[in-house]
Amino acid sequence: MKNTTVLEGKIVSRDTLRLTPGGIATLSLMLNHQSTQTEMDQEVQVEVEMNAVAFGDTAKELDSVKVGDTVSLKGFLSRKNRYSPQPILHITQFKFS
Amino acid sequence: MKNTTVLEGKIVSRDTLRLTPGGIATLSLMLNHQSTQTEMDQEVQVEVEMNAVAFGDTAKELDSVKVGDTVSLKGFLSRKNRYSPQPILHITQFKFS
Numbered sequence: 257m258k259n260t261t262v263l264e265g266k267i268v269s270r271d272t273l274r275l276t277p278g279g280i281a282t283l284s285l286m287l288n289h290q291s292t293q294t295e296m297d298q299e300v301q302v303e304v305e306m307n308a309v310a311f312g313d314t315a316k317e318l319d320s321v322k323v324g325d326t327v328s329l330k331g332f333l334s335r336k337n338r339y340s341p342q343p344i345l346h347i348t349q350f351k352f353s
Numbered sequence: 354m355k356n357t358t359v360l361e362g363k364i365v366s367r368d369t370l371r372l373t374p375g376g377i378a379t380l381s382l383m384l385n386h387q388s389t390q391t392e393m394d395q396e397v398q399v400e401v402e403m404n405a406v407a408f409g410d411t412a413k414e415l416d417s418v419k420v421g422d423t424v425s426l427k428g429f430l431s432r433k434n435r436y437s438p439q440p441i442l443h444i445t446q447f448k449f450s
Contacts (some may be wrong), residue, residue: 257388262357295408296410312393332390332399333358346392
């Protein structure tokens, strides 16, 4: 089952790099995306804020990002946790834009 | 700014095809996705429920889908509306899986 998202935007907040109870590095951030997309052959203004999280080496590499940086995140969508079905983006790759 | 999502899953609910106040066909649905993804070189079980919406010809074509159908949706993420920043998927292409 396919599940791929690429989302580029500005980092509006980020947590400090921390360890999960299991000892895995993790970093959470909030991305603000604004762009023009095409829908019904018309250009539409799009804005979305997306919670994102990285684990392991990806989290450690992401630790260099600062609020205000523009980054391109690639990963998959998953429910936030057992209690909240709201989607967050699990980052598997990223690059500075 | 890139904004692309491909998400495959089962339709758990769908609204009837309706017209916006501006006379544009629109159809909203909820997709349940379950899969195995790779994170930190490990397989992880992923589940997410995603609100999705289509407009125009895409909405009319989507009107053939039934609850329980498995479909692959492609589109972009956008905030639900002015009051809710929660992301929903704007469907620009779809196919039956």
